[in-house]
Amino acid sequence: MDFLRPSTWDEALAAKAAHPDAVPIAGGTDVMVELNFDRRRPPALLDLTRVAPLTEWGTDGDLLRVGAGVSYRRIIEELGSRLPGLAMASRTVGSPQIRNRGTVGGNLGSASPAGDAHPPLLAAGALVELASVRGVRRVPVDGFFRGPKRSVLEPDELIAGFLVRPGGAQQFAKVGTRNAMVIAVCSFALSLSLETRSVGTGIGSAAPTPLRATEAEEFLSRELDWEARGPVPPSVAQRFGELVAAAASPIDDVRGTAAYRSHALSVLARRTLAWAWKGFREVGP
Amino acid sequence: MPELRLRINGEDHKADVAPQVSLLDVLREHLWLTGTKKGCDQGACGACTVLVDGRRIVSCLALAVQYEGREITTIEGVDHPLQEAFVRHDGLQCGYCTPGQICSAIGMLSEHAAGAPSAATEALAPEALTPAEIRERMSGNICRCGAYNGIAEAIQEVAS
Ligand SMILES: Cc1cc2nc3c(=O)[nH]c(=O)nc-3n(C[C@H](O)[C@H](O)[C@H](O)COP(=O)(O)OP(=O)(O)OC[C@H]3O[C@@H](n4cnc5c(N)ncnc54)[C@H](O)[C@@H]3O)c2cc1C
Ligand code: FES
Ligand code: FES
Numbered sequence: 322m323d324f325l326r327p328s329t330w331d332e333a334l335a336a337k338a339a340h341p342d343a344v345p346i347a348g349g350t351d352v353m354v355e356l357n358f359d360r361r362r363p364p365a366l367l368d369l370t371r372v373a374p375l376t377e378w379g380t381d382g383d384l385l386r387v388g389a390g391v392s393y394r395r396i397i398e399e400l401g402s403r404l405p406g407l408a409m410a411s412r413t414v415g416s417p418q419i420r421n422r423g424t425v426g427g428n429l430g431s432a433s434p435a436g437d438a439h440p441p442l443l444a445a446g447a448l449v450e451l452a453s454v455r456g457v458r459r460v461p462v463d464g465f466f467r468g469p470k471r472s473v474l475e476p477d478e479l480i481a482g483f484l485v486r487p488g489g490a491q492q493f494a495k496v497g498t499r500n501a502m503v504i505a506v507c508s509f510a511l512s513l514s515l516e517t518r519s520v521g522t523g524i525g526s527a528a529p530t531p532l533r534a535t536e537a538e539e540f541l542s543r544e545l546d547w548e549a550r551g552p553v554p555p556s557v558a559q560r561f562g563e564l565v566a567a568a569a570s571p572i573d574d575v576r577g578t579a580a581y582r583s584h585a586l587s588v589l590a591r592r593t594l595a596w597a598w599k600g601f602r603e604v605g606p
Numbered sequence: 607m608p609e610l611r612l613r614i615n616g617e618d619h620k621a622d623v624a625p626q627v628s629l630l631d632v633l634r635e636h637l638w639l640t641g642t643k644k645g646c647d648q649g650a651c652g653a654c655t656v657l658v659d660g661r662r663i664v665s666c667l668a669l670a671v672q673y674e675g676r677e678i679t680t681i682e683g684v685d686h687p688l689q690e691a692f693v694r695h696d697g698l699q700c701g702y703c704t705p706g707q708i709c710s711a712i713g714m715l716s717e718h719a720a721g722a723p724s725a726a727t728e729a730l731a732p733e734a735l736t737p738a739e740i741r742e743r744m745s746g747n748i749c750r751c752g753a754y755n756g757i758a759e760a761i762q763e764v765a766s
Binding site (some may be wrong): 322323324326346349350353354356358366368370394397398401413414415416417419421422467497514 | 717
């Protein structure tokens with residue numbers, strides 16, 4: 322097995338172009354499990370941990386740009402107030418040891434329908450930045466996933482990072498048998514923007530890919546009392562929950578039945594709505 | 607095979623290993639530092655926890671070559687009040703999880719001291735290390751013997 326160890330981003334892109342079958346490795350918390358159990362024996366590994374720009378974050382116009390190699394720990398500690406939804410989700414990933422190493426770029430790279438970073442990125446309308454020697458493209462995250470563990474990432478491309486508009490009220494909730502180290506039975510992220518009076522959603526573990534509940538978003542953005550920030554009528558919350566559940570296409574598996582997942586999603590949707598709206602009413606935009 | 611140079615417990619070590627080998631296997635199989643344990647080899651039990659530049663990681667999911675030039679601490683290099691406290695509070699039975707528990711707890715205490723929140727933290731910055739906080743923050747370490755009460759008490763004692 323070859324080991325490629327670029328120290329600059331240009332070297333990394335050149336290495337990926339020359340070895341499209343090389344498997345990138347960042348925190349290794351997905352890749353190493355496959356290597357340890359011989360589920361995968363790639364011809365080459367491409368170590369991305371020496372590529373400094375991947376571990377940086379900063380602003381890009383009015384967007385926040387976060388490098389693919391920023392760990393969950395750093396999202397929680399450094400970006401908790403700017404990206405509260407993603408930080409909440411990050412707090413629930415694996416265990417502290419996993420969060421010290423695992424990255425959002427790796428979560429996107431694995432493209433699991435249960436990836437916990439995906440719902441908050443969907444709710445926030447994030448862009449995923451993909452790069453190769455051919456150039457850079459920014460893909461809306463809801464167009465990034467192609468199927469279970471499949472994405473639009475081309476063999477010569479690497480994930481450079483993601484971009485989001487910070488601000489608004491964000492919430493994340495997941496159902497699992499315990500908080501630590503379980504794959505979510507289902508998860509839900511909500512993002513409300515007073516500025517644009519818009520609603521963003523993200524559903525995890527309840528369809529072949531993470532996905533948005535677009536009808537639920539449109540419904541809620543019409544019905545919320547953005548002007549006076551009055552209470553959300555129970556009928557609105559109820560309907561929002563139903564529309565979120567209807568957007569999913571869950572299956573029965575060892576972690577839960579499809580019916581349970583649909584029910585849990587509608588509960589999570591109502592609950593996160595109550596939390597997020599309460600935040601607006603208490604502290605303002 | 608490239609020669610690997612690791613700095614472990616303040617000493618330099620060399621090993622000839624294939625690139626896909628985990629830090630855990632290098633420690634145990636190549637350097638005979640067998641204090642670090644292998645429970646699951648998939649990141650789920652915490653028995654293989656070591657400290658890298660003071661932060662806890664699971665060494666089974668760490669590619670050894672990624673750790674060249676870093677300061678690695680294994681249980682062999684630990685001299686900490688937690689060790690006595692584990693004994694006083696019966697924080698172990700068979701002891702297999704203990705090296706990982708101790709390394710994890712050391713990392714946890716410094717994370718908390720640096721103000722890092724957990725999933726059990728309501729406020730943005732955590733205050734006291736409550737029993738609920740300790741359990742959440744130690745949730746990456748499993749004890750098959752179920753010595754959790756003693757483990758939590760030992761950590762509580764050292765924390766306060
Ligand atoms: C015990 C345990 C518990 C876990 N719990 C959770 C959980 O609760 N929630 C959750 O979502 N996940 C969980 N995971 C899965 C894993 O930790 C996450 O998916 C994590 O985000 C992976 O990040 P990484 O940096 O470790 O990725 P790696 O393992 O390094 O890489 C993952 C994939 O992404 C690719 N990749 C990485 N970086 C790039 C890049 N820049 N460009 C292109 N491709 C790239 C790799 O080739 C690989 O296919 C858990 C894993 C373990 C072992
Ligand atoms: S052996 Fe590493 S976490 Fe279990
Ligand atoms: S003491 Fe036996 S596994 Fe913890």
